[in-house]
Amino acid sequence: MRKLLYVLTAVLLFMQVAHAAGPELRSDHPDRYTVVKGDTLWDISSRFLDNPWYWPEIWHANPQVENPHLIYPGDVLALVYIDGQPRVTKVARSNNGVVKLSPKVRSTPIDTPVPTIPLDAIEGFLSDTRIVDPEVLDAAPYVLEGEDSRIVTGAGDRIYARGKTDADSLGVFRRNKAYHDPDTNEFLGLEAKSIGAADVKETNGEVLTLMLKRTDEEVRIGDRLLPTEDRRISPTFTPSAPDSDIDGTMIAVEGGVTQIGQYDVVVVNRGTREGLKPGNVLAVFQAGNTVTDPYTKEAVKLPDERAGLMMIFQSYEKMSYGLILKASRTLAVGDRVGNP
Structure with missing residues (x-):
């Protein structure tokens, strides 16, 4: 009889948990x-x-x-x-x-239509960022010099590059950050920073003549040229919980700031292979302190504390970009992310 009561209690508890895992009206x-x-x-x-x-x-x-x-x-x-x-x-x-x-x-x-999140917080970031394979970037055409032998150039200037392309318009990119998993050291992706855009005016063998039509920074010798791509994102993806269990880490923040708050763009070491997709909401957990037991002198790790929410807006195979939507305290690189 006691065993039956245990079973019934366990079933009721499971039903309560299952019931709680759903929408809750304010x-x-x-x-x-x-x-x-x-x-x-x-x-x-x-x-x-x-x-x-x-x-x-x-x-x-x-x-x-x-x-x-x-x-x-x-x-x-x-x-x-x-x-x-x-x-x-x-x-x-x-x-x-x-x-x-x-x-x-x-x-x-x-x-x-109303967007899912404030697009002005991420549009500029998207236009300035691309994750590429190192081999793709290393094989791309590169800037030789500017007109009149200048080593730096800007919008309206003519530049010369070496390489092969079939595209009429190219983006100018510079190698930026290489991301690695902080736990396994696995290579996750290479960030190529957008410097500007140029139109191909003439091709002579491997030498390309281009006209810079837009620059965000000065174009330098060695900058790489990649085909432009439509980087518009749908503003109507839906907030959702991930379909799989997520246990990851914030590994970087755009802009190099040390303290992370609302509407900061962050990088997490989980991507499409773990089931992340645009619209997924993740909780951010601040790492608990490690304290010394006053009697045994042992190091004791305190539990992580929930400190914010973020939404994934762009995901790649091994990593994703997200926007901090809510922060109850200052967040930092190294904080854990997981299912909300």
Whole structure:
């Protein structure tokens, strides 16, 4: 009989844990919310949920409205219950301005869909960053010199390079950081920093003549030329929890700052092979201190403490870039990241 009680208790505990692992409404959630310009999907989901990464489970795409999966400024969102479960859906306004669940087709577009996170925090970063294989960068054409034998050049100048390419437009890149896993020393990727862009004007064997059309820094001898690529990202990826267990580390922060806070871009040593994808939300855990036991003099490691949230916005095979969305204390390189 006692064994049966143990089994029943274990089953009830499991059911409670399973039930808790899902969307949790905020105690002060709105029943209606009108989206305003400047809102992000993260902002909106945070108004309704204590755990915004469960937004996909609470969002109900109304099939009767235009673009049911996109949210625009001016849209009205309503908290409704379907089969007893809370759902957030997009509703429309009637001609007299009263909100109703039956939709009215939008006759003119309202701005653009709200982005998931503040794009101005990452757009410049994306345009200045590319992860490449070292072999690809080493095989790329490189700058020989500028016109009039100049060793540094800028926008509007002519430059000469050596190498082969079929592209009409090339980006100018400079070798930047090589990332390694702090635990295994595995090579994760090479960061190539964007310096500018140039158009190919003439090809003479292996010598290329190019005109610099944009530069962020002075172009130098030895800078590499890579084909330009469409680096626009979708602003509408959805906040979500990772599908797999993630246990990683923040290994770098953009800009070289020592203290990491909200809207800083960070690098983590986990990527697509571990199941990370854009939109995944990770918790950041600050490493616990190591203290000395006052009696035994042994070193005792204190537990890590949850200190923030980040969202992955670009992932490669072995590493990813994320944006810090929330920090309850100062974060640092070396802090652990994991499932929220």
